[in-house]
Amino acid sequence: MNTKKKMKDPEPLVAPGKFNLWLLMLASSMLFASLVSAFIVHKPDAQAKSTWTAFDLPIFFLVSVFVAVLSSVTIFVAWKAAKNDELNTNKTFTALTLALGLLFCVTQYLGWKQLISLDLTLVNARPEDISASYVWMITGVHVLHVLGGLVLLSVALVKSFKLEVHKKNMTLMSITHTYWHFVGLLWIFLYLFLYFAQ
Amino acid sequence: MSTAALHAEHEAHHEHKESFISKYVFSMDHKMISKQFLITGIIMGMIGMIMSLLFRLQLAWPDDQFSIIEMLLGKWGVDGKLDPNFYMGLVTIHGTIMVFYVLTAGLSGTFSNLLIPLQVGARDMASPFMNMLSYWFFFMSSVVLLISVGVETGPASGGWTVYPPLSALDKAMPGSGLGMTLWLVAIVLFIVSSLLGGINYISTVLNQRTKGMSMNRMPLTIWAFFFTAVLGLLSFPVLLGAGLFLIFDRSFGTSFYLSDIYLEGVGALENIGGSPVLYQHLFWFLGHPEVYIILMPALGITSEVISNNARKPIFGYTAMIISLLGISFLSFIVWGHHMFITGMNPFLGSVFMILTLIIAVPSAVKAFNYLTTLWRGNLRFTPAMLFSIGLVSFFISGGLTGIYLGNAALDIQMHDSYFVVAHFHLVMGSAAIFGMFAGIYHWFPRMYGRMMNNTLGYFHFWITFITAYLVFFPMHFMGLAGVPRRYYQFTLVEDFDVWVDVNKLITVSAIIAGFAQLLFLYNFFISIFRGKKSAQNPWGANTLEWTSPIDVRLHGNWPGELPTVYRGPYEYSRPDREEDFFPQHIPDESAPEVLETEKSKKAPAEKEAEAETSVFFAAVKRVFGLG
Ligand code: HEM
Ligand SMILES: [Cu+2]
Numbered sequence: 032m033n034t035k036k037k038m039k040d041p042e043p044l045v046a047p048g049k050f051n052l053w054l055l056m057l058a059s060s061m062l063f064a065s066l067v068s069a070f071i072v073h074k075p076d077a078q079a080k081s082t083w084t085a086f087d088l089p090i091f092f093l094v095s096v097f098v099a100v101l102s103s104v105t106i107f108v109a110w111k112a113a114k115n116d117e118l119n120t121n122k123t124f125t126a127l128t129l130a131l132g133l134l135f136c137v138t139q140y141l142g143w144k145q146l147i148s149l150d151l152t153l154v155n156a157r158p159e160d161i162s163a164s165y166v167w168m169i170t171g172v173h174v175l176h177v178l179g180g181l182v183l184l185s186v187a188l189v190k191s192f193k194l195e196v197h198k199k200n201m202t203l204m205s206i207t208h209t210y211w212h213f214v215g216l217l218w219i220f221l222y223l224f225l226y227f228a229q
Numbered sequence: 230m231s232t233a234a235l236h237a238e239h240e241a242h243h244e245h246k247e248s249f250i251s252k253y254v255f256s257m258d259h260k261m262i263s264k265q266f267l268i269t270g271i272i273m274g275m276i277g278m279i280m281s282l283l284f285r286l287q288l289a290w291p292d293d294q295f296s297i298i299e300m301l302l303g304k305w306g307v308d309g310k311l312d313p314n315f316y317m318g319l320v321t322i323h324g325t326i327m328v329f330y331v332l333t334a335g336l337s338g339t340f341s342n343l344l345i346p347l348q349v350g351a352r353d354m355a356s357p358f359m360n361m362l363s364y365w366f367f368f369m370s371s372v373v374l375l376i377s378v379g380v381e382t383g384p385a386s387g388g389w390t391v392y393p394p395l396s397a398l399d400k401a402m403p404g405s406g407l408g409m410t411l412w413l414v415a416i417v418l419f420i421v422s423s424l425l426g427g428i429n430y431i432s433t434v435l436n437q438r439t440k441g442m443s444m445n446r447m448p449l450t451i452w453a454f455f456f457t458a459v460l461g462l463l464s465f466p467v468l469l470g471a472g473l474f475l476i477f478d479r480s481f482g483t484s485f486y487l488s489d490i491y492l493e494g495v496g497a498l499e500n501i502g503g504s505p506v507l508y509q510h511l512f513w514f515l516g517h518p519e520v521y522i523i524l525m526p527a528l529g530i531t532s533e534v535i536s537n538n539a540r541k542p543i544f545g546y547t548a549m550i551i552s553l554l555g556i557s558f559l560s561f562i563v564w565g566h567h568m569f570i571t572g573m574n575p576f577l578g579s580v581f582m583i584l585t586l587i588i589a590v591p592s593a594v595k596a597f598n599y600l601t602t603l604w605r606g607n608l609r610f611t612p613a614m615l616f617s618i619g620l621v622s623f624f625i626s627g628g629l630t631g632i633y634l635g636n637a638a639l640d641i642q643m644h645d646s647y648f649v650v651a652h653f654h655l656v657m658g659s660a661a662i663f664g665m666f667a668g669i670y671h672w673f674p675r676m677y678g679r680m681m682n683n684t685l686g687y688f689h690f691w692i693t694f695i696t697a698y699l700v701f702f703p704m705h706f707m708g709l710a711g712v713p714r715r716y717y718q719f720t721l722v723e724d725f726d727v728w729v730d731v732n733k734l735i736t737v738s739a740i741i742a743g744f745a746q747l748l749f750l751y752n753f754f755i756s757i758f759r760g761k762k763s764a765q766n767p768w769g770a771n772t773l774e775w776t777s778p779i780d781v782r783l784h785g786n787w788p789g790e791l792p793t794v795y796r797g798p799y800e801y802s803r804p805d806r807e808e809d810f811f812p813q814h815i816p817d818e819s820a821p822e823v824l825e826t827e828k829s830k831k832a833p834a835e836k837e838a839e840a841e842t843s844v845f846f847a848a849v850k851r852v853f854g855l856g
Pocket of ligand 1: 645
């Protein structure tokens with residue numbers, strides 16, 4: 032039996048879903064920390080044996096950075112609109128963010144194609160190209176995070192069309208908002224890291 | 230509230246019935262999930278123990294034949310002799326099961342789930358759904374691991390640390406094939422389970438405490454589970470990263486961990502350029518915190534049980550928390566002590582050595598505080614109390630050898646010897662298992678509303694305690710004499726032949742220990758159905774879990790309002806009280822509750838804090854009690 036509905040318990044200060052999201056983001060930061068540290072530990076080791084190719088990152092990865100920044104702006108507008116009960120703006124900008132999210136995936140894909148055209152694949156015949164394997168792993172795991180964000184955005188979009196996103200029902204929108212900033216920032220960090228650490 | 234009144238409440242709530250599935254299988258009630266973790270953990274523990282008995286037989290009587298080995302293992306035990314490859318597989322799976330499945334999921338999963346909501350005064354976990362998923366990922370992971378034992382080429386057999394290249398090349402040894410793949414699948418599922426669980430534990434502790442339950446009134450169990458969950462949240466993702474690289478090396482042809490390797494005289498790899506030591510760094514970044522993930526819940530349980538059964542406040546409540554914090558922090562920066570012999574720069578080795586030795590300080594604080602809590606207490610020797618005292622004993626005797634191993638110069642000799650096996654079985658294995666038993670004996674009435682049998686408990690304790698020392702203590706001497714770990718047959722090496730009698734003593738003791746666990750199993754399962762009905766608060770404890778009705782299943786934990794907390798959890802034997810305990814939820818008539826009035830004054834300010842942007846800071850303030 033469930034006594035929960037029968038009485039009013041004091042509300043927790045932070046919505047449990049949101050709190051859990053912060054912790055999840057912390058965990059996934061640690062995952063990226065491990066991938067990045069592996070890179071940092073591996074590189075000097077390989078350089079000592081002069082088996083480390085340095086190469087320029089595909090230009091499309093830079094385009095991704097701009098897309099990420101832009102989509103962070105749109106999701107912010109969407110979230111703000113929902114908070115002020117401007118439901119139409121919310122719908123438009125949620126949809127816009129979703130579109131930019133898809134565009135992000137496309138630019139990533141184009142970036143990967145550029146890498147392939149340079150013969151820098153995940154699996155490489157030459158030991159020097161291990162540097163490229165890292166780029167593939169890191170971008171790959173990041174795109175998985177973006178896909179998670181796209182799922183959230185789609186759900187939020189459907190809900191906002193059903194008029195279920197508004198001032199009094201913000202949990203989903205805030206979660207989407209926070210998470211989308213997170214994957215965007217993550218990409219900016221990863222891009223800068225790969226750019227300077229190569 | 231009297232039990233009769235609770236019963237009345239209970240009747241009133243009987244409107245909606247749960248199906249068998251939602252009640253026992255996909256339950257979202259933390260109390261049921263805790264039982265699921267416990268029973269699964271006990272089953273895995275039995276399997277892990279039987280495995281160790283099988284390979285102990287091999288070590289003690291390498292030339293004899295045992296029909297039981299052929300009966301159980303089939304083609305791996307032809308003529309009653311254990312196959313060498315399967316020996317390695319058993320050692321590996323034994324380690325994996327004990328470390329992850331019993332002492333991580335079985336221990337944290339059971340007691341964090343049971344006690345966090347009940348002791349902080351919450352209706353359930355932050356997300357009961359994630360909590361349910363956490364158990365089912367754990368269950369799937371267990372099933373995959375057990376299946377891996379039965380595959381044609383045998384289970385993973387490169388040790389529980391699965392170092393590459395043994396784990397990365399599927400031709401390296403039979404167990405490196407399908408068995409290793411399944412091991413990785415199982416561990417990935419396990420990591421998901423741990424993260425789902427850990428996120429809930431942290432968020433419930435920080436965000437869902439009842440009125441008056443400030444951080445400095447939390448029982449030490451909760452503190453320990455909290456730090457444990459934080460360690461898991463920060464370190465398991467790193468293991469996931471390590472595992473990802475390994476999976477790609479195994480299955481997709483990358484070479485993060487692989488460098489020039491020859492198998493049977495030919496270059497085995499097209500892809501080189503990787504670094505096997507990189508894996509060790511990533512693995513031990515999880516691996517060392519992991520040993521504290523195992524130990525800290527047991528330490529928390531011990532604090533609670535010892536204070537309760539000594540009828541004294543725990544000695545140094547704050548010191549206990551600070552030492553847990555210190556251990557947690559240090560555990561992230563000492564992983565190099567597992568890698569002294571990887572050719573690391575000796576300077577780096579010294580840094581890791583010094584940091585490692587500093588852990589001795591908070592550990593000693595804890596040991597000291599346990600002893601001073603016991604000192605001149607009105608000790609009640611319940612089975613739970615005995616197991617807690619047993620934990621203190623193992624923690625001291627096993628921790629001392631950590632100081633030897635932590636010295637780089639000594640560890641270069643002792644690494645990968647039986648000395649290490651002795652060390653970690655005492656400090657981590659035995660200590661944590663004893664903490665787990667203490668928890669089971671102590672909270673069994675809260676889980677099942679019945680008592681376990683004391684006499685059987687005493688037999689269980691004394692036999693296990695004595696045999697654990699008989700099994701693990703002699704291993705120190707073997708290790709000092711140079712006997713290496715993970716060897717199949719010592720009689721083949723002339724120098725180690727002298728140890729055969731010691732090995733027999735160890736194996737006989739281990740078998741006796743195994744029988745003692747049957748006493749426990751019998752006691753546990755019989756008491757679920759036939760045990761003496763427990764009183765509402767059988768141990769005269771102060772904490773909130775004993776205020777929630779123990780004789781009815783109640784999803785939501787308290788029939789009425791959530792209890793309010795007025796004081797810390799360890800106010801035993803206060804001179805101004807007739808009773809020798811003072812539960813946290815009883816208001817203090819003489820001194821009006823300060824915190825409550827302050828809280829009600831603060832209420833409007835808190836409302837404002839709800840504004841989206843300041844929620845985070847409000848949470849931080851609340852966590853640190855500044856609000
Ligand atoms: C208190 C809880 C502790 C637990 C649960 C624990 C657990 C473990 C485990 C599982 C190993 C196995 C390594 C392997 O598989 O090779 C180990 C090794 C080691 N422990 Fe501990 N330990 C604890 C305390 C300490 C302390 C207090 C120290 C030092 C002051 C220490 C120093 C070491 C060192 C240096 C090794 C590496 C030995 C080697 O690989 O040769 N440990 N410990
Ligand atoms: Cu360690």
